[in-house]
Amino acid sequence: MIEVETSGEITVVRLAHGKVNALDLELCREIAATAREADAGRAGAVVLTGSGRAFSAGVDLERVMSGGADYVEAFLPALSEAFRALFDLGKPVVAAINGHAIAGGCVLAAACDHRVMAEGTIGVPELLVGVPFPAAALEIMEYALGPVAARRAILDGRNHPAAEALALGFVDEVTSQETLLERALAVAGRLAATIPADAFRHTKRQLHAGAAGRLGAETETARLWRTAAADGRIRAFMDRTVAARRAPESSQD
Known part of the structure; x- marks a missing residue:
């Protein structure tokens, strides 16, 4: 589900869960636990990456639909906790985006803290699926992109290839698949080596203070996710997505 290895002073965390590292209850809990362990461990920095053709394709919507209301009640807090545990990790954290990050x-x-992308697309199509963002996700996106860019990205819902993602601020740099991990390790190592650990942790807490202070109850979010799991909107989105992927193949016949 998650593979953890050490490269010098850096902990490499690799999502390895199914074909596209879809976020389900178990993976979210594992991400949160792994982030907390990395925060308390001896490594100076963390690199987060994926396996196969995806960094993570997002929430396992099939699981949401099949699990219904009870699953949503357990899953949403775990999803938010996974986001928060990674966001709150007090050491330098670099994303090595090896494929789709949806x-x-x-x-x-x-x-x-820093995002290096090689392949795939990245974006936040939650509203197109028909579900709202958990508060933690909204705050993290606004922190990463800024209020205006985050609003545009969220309402637009498109996924962007690497060059567009760089121009829009989703990522900090683009590299090849062959050099992705090497580059991410280099950035993580530089941050850990040039900034004292206590100063980095304190400054990161300061930078995140506004987002952390705005996080609140998720009762309405959970209600809307339960509705989406039952009323067919998630299934309609998935059917549209599959049809769009097959359209280019059909046009070549």
Whole structure:
């Protein structure tokens, strides 16, 4: 589900959960636990990456639909906790975006201090799915992109290839797949080596203070997710997405 290894003074956390590292209850809990362990551990920095063709394709919508209201009640707090645990990690955290980072996957990347992207697309299509953002996700996106860019990205809902993502501020730099991990490790190592750990942790807490202070109850968010799991809007979005992917293949026949 998650692979953890050490590269010098850096902890490398690799999502390895199914074909696209979809966020379900178990993976979210594991992300939160791993982030807390990394924060308390001896490593000076963390690199977060994915496996296969995705960094993370976001929430496992099939699981949401099949699990219904009871699953949503357990899942949403775990999702927010995963976002918060990564966002609050007091050491330098660098995202090595190896492939698609969609919806919740994009939020995970945005929760990191620096984002390096190689392939795939990145974006936040939650509203197109028909569900609202958890408060933690909204605050993280606004922190990462700024209020105006975050509003545009959230209401637009498009996914962007690497060059567009760089221009729009979703990522800090773009590199090749072959050099992705090397570059992420270099950035993480530089941050850990040049900034004293206590100063980094304190400054990161200061930078995040506004977002942390605005986080509140999620009761209405949970209600709307339960509704979406039952009323067909998630299924309609998934059907549209599959149809759009198949359209180019059909046009070549």
